[in-house]
Amino acid sequence: MGEAALWIGQVFNGLSVGSILIMTALGLAFSFGLMRVINMAHGEFLMLGGYLAFLIQQGMPSPYSPLLTLPLAFLSGALVGWLLESGLVRFLYGRPAETLLATWGISLVLQQAARDLFGPSGVEVTSPSWLAGALEIRGGALDGLGLPYVRFFVASLALLVLGLLGALLRWTRIGLHIRAVSQNREMAAALGIHTRAVDGFVFALGSGLAGLGGAALAFLAPVTPTVGQSYIVDAFLVVILGGLGSLGGTVVAGLLVGLASALLQALTSVSLAKVLLLLLVVLTLQVRPRGLVSLRSRALEEV
Amino acid sequence: MGKGRGLLGALGLVSLVGLSLAQGEVKVGVLHSLTGTMAISEVTVKNATLLAIEEINARGGVLGRKLLPVVEDGASDPATFAQKAQKLIQQDKVATVFGGWTSASRKAMLPVFERLGNLLWYPVQFEGNECSPNIMYTGAQPNQQILPALDWALEKGYKKFFLVGSDYVFPRTANLILKRHIEARKGVLSGEEYVPLGGTDFSSVVNKIRAARPDVVFNTINGDSNVAFFKQMAAAGLTPDKLPVMSFSIAEQEAKAIGPSLLKGSYAAWNYFMSLETPENRTFVKAYQTKYGPNELITDPMAHGYANVYLWKAAVEKAQSFDPNAVRKAAVLMGWVSTPLGRVRFAENQSLYQAVYIGELQGNAQFKILWSTKEPVKPEPYDPLAFPGKTCKLH
Numbered sequence: 105m106g107e108a109a110l111w112i113g114q115v116f117n118g119l120s121v122g123s124i125l126i127m128t129a130l131g132l133a134f135s136f137g138l139m140r141v142i143n144m145a146h147g148e149f150l151m152l153g154g155y156l157a158f159l160i161q162q163g164m165p166s167p168y169s170p171l172l173t174l175p176l177a178f179l180s181g182a183l184v185g186w187l188l189e190s191g192l193v194r195f196l197y198g199r200p201a202e203t204l205l206a207t208w209g210i211s212l213v214l215q216q217a218a219r220d221l222f223g224p225s226g227v228e229v230t231s232p233s234w235l236a237g238a239l240e241i242r243g244g245a246l247d248g249l250g251l252p253y254v255r256f257f258v259a260s261l262a263l264l265v266l267g268l269l270g271a272l273l274r275w276t277r278i279g280l281h282i283r284a285v286s287q288n289r290e291m292a293a294a295l296g297i298h299t300r301a302v303d304g305f306v307f308a309l310g311s312g313l314a315g316l317g318g319a320a321l322a323f324l325a326p327v328t329p330t331v332g333q334s335y336i337v338d339a340f341l342v343v344i345l346g347g348l349g350s351l352g353g354t355v356v357a358g359l360l361v362g363l364a365s366a367l368l369q370a371l372t373s374v375s376l377a378k379v380l381l382l383l384l385v386v387l388t389l390q391v392r393p394r395g396l397v398s399l400r401s402r403a404l405e406e407v
Numbered sequence: 408m409g410k411g412r413g414l415l416g417a418l419g420l421v422s423l424v425g426l427s428l429a430q431g432e433v434k435v436g437v438l439h440s441l442t443g444t445m446a447i448s449e450v451t452v453k454n455a456t457l458l459a460i461e462e463i464n465a466r467g468g469v470l471g472r473k474l475l476p477v478v479e480d481g482a483s484d485p486a487t488f489a490q491k492a493q494k495l496i497q498q499d500k501v502a503t504v505f506g507g508w509t510s511a512s513r514k515a516m517l518p519v520f521e522r523l524g525n526l527l528w529y530p531v532q533f534e535g536n537e538c539s540p541n542i543m544y545t546g547a548q549p550n551q552q553i554l555p556a557l558d559w560a561l562e563k564g565y566k567k568f569f570l571v572g573s574d575y576v577f578p579r580t581a582n583l584i585l586k587r588h589i590e591a592r593k594g595v596l597s598g599e600e601y602v603p604l605g606g607t608d609f610s611s612v613v614n615k616i617r618a619a620r621p622d623v624v625f626n627t628i629n630g631d632s633n634v635a636f637f638k639q640m641a642a643a644g645l646t647p648d649k650l651p652v653m654s655f656s657i658a659e660q661e662a663k664a665i666g667p668s669l670l671k672g673s674y675a676a677w678n679y680f681m682s683l684e685t686p687e688n689r690t691f692v693k694a695y696q697t698k699y700g701p702n703e704l705i706t707d708p709m710a711h712g713y714a715n716v717y718l719w720k721a722a723v724e725k726a727q728s729f730d731p732n733a734v735r736k737a738a739v740l741m742g743w744v745s746t747p748l749g750r751v752r753f754a755e756n757q758s759l760y761q762a763v764y765i766g767e768l769q770g771n772a773q774f775k776i777l778w779s780t781k782e783p784v785k786p787e788p789y790d791p792l793a794f795p796g797k798t799c800k801l802h
Contacts, residue, residue, distance in 0.1 A: 109618070110614065110615070110618045113614040113617070113618075114611060114614055117610035117611060117614060120610065121608060121610060223447075224444075224446065224447045225447050225631065225661075225664035226631045226634050226664060226665075228634065228664075228665065228666030228668075228669065230666070230668065230669075231638070231641075231642065235642075236641070236642065237642075237644055238642065238643050238644040240644060248617060248618065248620070249617075250617055250643050250644050252639070252642035252643050252644075253642070254642045255610075255642070323638070323642075324607075324635065324638060324639060324642070325607035325608075325634065325635040325638065325639075326607065326631040326632075326634035326635055326638075326665075328631050330605075331607075334605060334606075334607055366610065366611055369611035369612075370611060370614070370615070373600060373601055374574075374600060374601060374602045374603065374606065374608075374611060374612065375574045375601055375602070375603055377611075378603065
């Protein structure tokens with residue numbers, strides 16, 4: 105395996121990690137963009153999707169169960185998110201510190217519930233046979249390059265999600281309402297848009313995306329009660345780098361963080377790459393304090 | 408003269424009986440994480456320790472006195488371990504303490520035991536490079552786990568080694584020792600990578616392993632990160648049958664949690680496997696499963712935790728005293744003791760002579776034993792190549 109193969113492999117890994125970051129960060133960016141809510145329990149929706157994937161695989165051990173898992177993970181994430189929004193978060197709008205604490209409390213409760221239900225150590229979700237293995241290149245300059253199918257699967261899922269989300273925002277009535285509320289909440293309300301319903305819908309949508317991301321992640325990594333924590337920090341990093349609340353910025357930042365960390369990891373070590381990446385983000389924010397794509401009132405249209 | 412000695416003996420016996428009648432019991436500390444991230448591993452060691460105490464009590468105790476275990480929770484936090492150790496020694500006045508798992512918790516407790524002159528029985532394999540008169544180190548030293556695994560791999564014809572580990576003291580020290588020995592034995596180090604504890608993204612590491620084309624991977628990753636590592640290796644086409652992996656922190660319980668199907672065919676090196684076919688081990692496994700449940704798995708640190716109580720008992724009986732200083736002196740003089748691990752005895756550095764086994768993981772989370780050392784291996788806390796000039800002489 106030559107140098108070229110190593111670097112192409114790393115670019116591929118970076119895009120794949122980036123696509124996971126985008127899926128986990130989109131929901132965060134969404135609820136911040138619209139409602140100025142920082143949802144600390146967002147990582148636990150990932151966990152939910154992961155455990156759901158596990159339960160479905162236990163109950164229905166068919167190689168095609170992931171195809172059923174993904175929509176179900178989305179729906180159950182959305183349902184729990186909607187319950188959280190209508191039962192708690194909506195009473196705290198306009199009070200960022202209280203929302204932060206309340207959602208953090210929820211995340212601890214959900215973690216402990218998972219620990220009680222599934223035990224403190226992780227559960228295993230096996231990749232179906234049609235996702236096992238890798239696209240392997242033999243001979244030539246790229247000899248030894250191996251691109252795992254499961255990473256193609258996760259990346260295409262992220263692409264599909266982005267496409268659907270763009271279409272939803274641009275061409276549907278609810279999308280129009282979301283854009284209107286994010287641009288000018290009072291005006292939208294005055295024009296008869298039910299902003300409360302829009303808030304609930306968006307929060308549920310973001311949570312659903314996290315659930316979906318969690319189910320996809322289960323093919324790559326362990327599902328544990330604390331799985332959410334290991335992704336939430338990176339997701340926050342992406343949201344801040346992209347520009348708070350900006351969906352377009354989230355996509356750009358997700359890909360950039362994924363690529364930068366993969367290339368830094370190839371040049372140095374995994375631990376050092378994490379430090380360098382943080383340093384890069386800090387430096388970027390020095391130059392562009394409001395993120396790569398700074399938030400304007402029309403930010404949601406950029407998707 | 409003879410008469411005098413007999414009288415003294417009789418007096419001693421009378422005072423001993425008087426003591427046991429007056430106190431009846433002797434307290435021993437059991438200090439493990441019962442909560443927090445380490446609880447999953449340490450609760451089972453606590454269970455094995457309590458089983459041994461119960462068995463000993465059922466047969467009359469030690470020097471005629473029943474053992475009264477005082478169980479404390481270290482809560483996966485080194486500072487708590489130090490506090491609880493102090494509490495056990497000063498407030499409960501325990502004769503000795505069984506416990507600890509992580510190197511961080513051991514290093515936090517060490518000054519407490521040295522200051523208060525008590526004795527800790529530590530049951531887990533570790534990185535060596537430490538030597539205290541107040542700790543009995545019964546888990547493997549590096550030369551009783553990682554170096555025999557290296558010898559075995561070289562014997563099998565593996566020449567190129569890739570080292571992956573979690574980024575903390577055990578993997579770093581273990582790999583430092585491995586590198587010196589790979590060099591000395593004309594092997595090739597084809598790469599070395601560390602991932603933060605708890606990390607789940609192994610895409611770059613797997614890519615680097617593919618690029619390096621090693622013959623075997625030596626794995627000192629800890630905890631759930633192992634799931635991500637083995638999953639992503641398998642997804643990249645590097646299953647254990649194509650690229651063998653030798654792990655040092657995966658025992659039966661971890662294998663079950665990670666998923667035996669993912670690990671099937673990979674190797675591990677320990678001083679004990681549940682599948683050991685000896686009468687002592689079969690008795691131990693049966694007793695444990697009778698007490699805690701028929702599907703319970705037993706691991707190396709649990710077997711060490713269980714054996715530690717019996718080793719302490721033997722040392723107390725040799726010393727005819729519960730005094731920690733007398734016990735540790737007697738321990739290194741008492742010779743071979745048979746345990747579920749096999750025959751073991753203490754060396755002058757207060758670590759155990761013990762056998763090393765290499766196992767291959769089966770689909771049922773049990774290891775098939777492929778190889779073992781012919782004789783128990785002498786413990787060596789300071790590797791002569793990695794830490795030249797340092798020695799551990801306590802007696």
